[in-house]
Amino acid sequence: MTTTVKAADAAQFLSLIPRMLGYTPTRSLVVVPMRRGRSLGAMRLDLPPREAMVDDGFAATVIGMVCRVEVADGLVVVVYSDAPTGEGLxxxxLVDGLRRTADASGLDLIDALVVAADGWGSQRVGPARVRALSELVAHPLPGGPDAGAGLPEVHGDQSTGAQLPERSAADRRRVGAAHRSLSAALSVLCGLPPESPRADRVDPAALAAACELDDLPQLYERALQWDPDTLSPLQAALLGWCLSRPALRDVALVQWASDAAGGAGAMDAQRRWEDGEEYPADLAAVMWGEGASPDPARLESALALVRQVAALTAAGRRAGPLAVCGWLSWALGRSTHAAHYADAALDGDREHGLADIVRSFVASAHLPDWAFRRGEDDDPSARRTGPTSPAGRGSSRGSRGR
Structure with missing residues (x-):
């Protein structure tokens, strides 16, 4: 369903930016690519640490991201700053650098809005007039109370929601015991060394859980249907065991970003690679954010699931699930969350490969290609729509991203 909301002026446009994103940005640059006056989503970047550090290299990175949205012909930028206005915005x-680089790239900088600590205004042309922040507080959505029904609710800032769910120490102890039972079962079935001396009797439930590894794609597909809030200790232990092993983890990521057939293909490719064959480029490309656009609902389900697995796993075992949380967040366009999970994984395992890759993605402002392909056709039913551009120049299409 597409929701179109038209804003009559810059104040209304700014009131809708948090509704596009689902949060209120802080110390951020929000970039809204536009096509014929309609927005194609929104991208948020951290502001440079100090204004003095801003150069045309940063502007080139920002405008380069807009240029990857092939149908974009312009952009609106919004700076959210905790600096005071002083003698002006x-x-x-930063705005001048963005204007120069946009002009050089053939893009129209439609407006450059700045929300400072004690005022806001536009730096598009001429001296900026500082306006009161009260104009932006609880600004009603244009078009009536139902105008924003298709837009997400606003919760906190870009960091909100990155913390793992709260689970008790007792819950983690139960999952730890399930890990040991699973290890004992895998020792019996596969000859893997157990984590602790094997008991005389192996838990039949752990044996049954270990047998599920015979069909990994089926396990991963069923797991998407589990209720993350009510995972059994063995379910959490089984997924945690898989996601801590790179070969099995990569199958999960490819499958959750595609479908069960994609997972089966990834599993077969993994076996062939271990026998010395080349790993298929199209499957490897998924990990780098290339290829067909994943179903966001599948990624959301996977992220909710793995967040609970990480929360239920002892700190010493948590790096694998945390890194997967990072990749899934990155694939959904939530780079702030991705960096949080990657850093947490590296705190537990300084050599963790996937966590290091995710952190490098975020540090270089690398986003998956599918983040730039929203709105490439003219079918409005294919896109979610948010606020309109200032001065009634169109409507903006919102994609949630952190």
Missing amino acids: PHRD
């Missing part, structure tokens, strides 16, 4: 150097 802050971050003029």
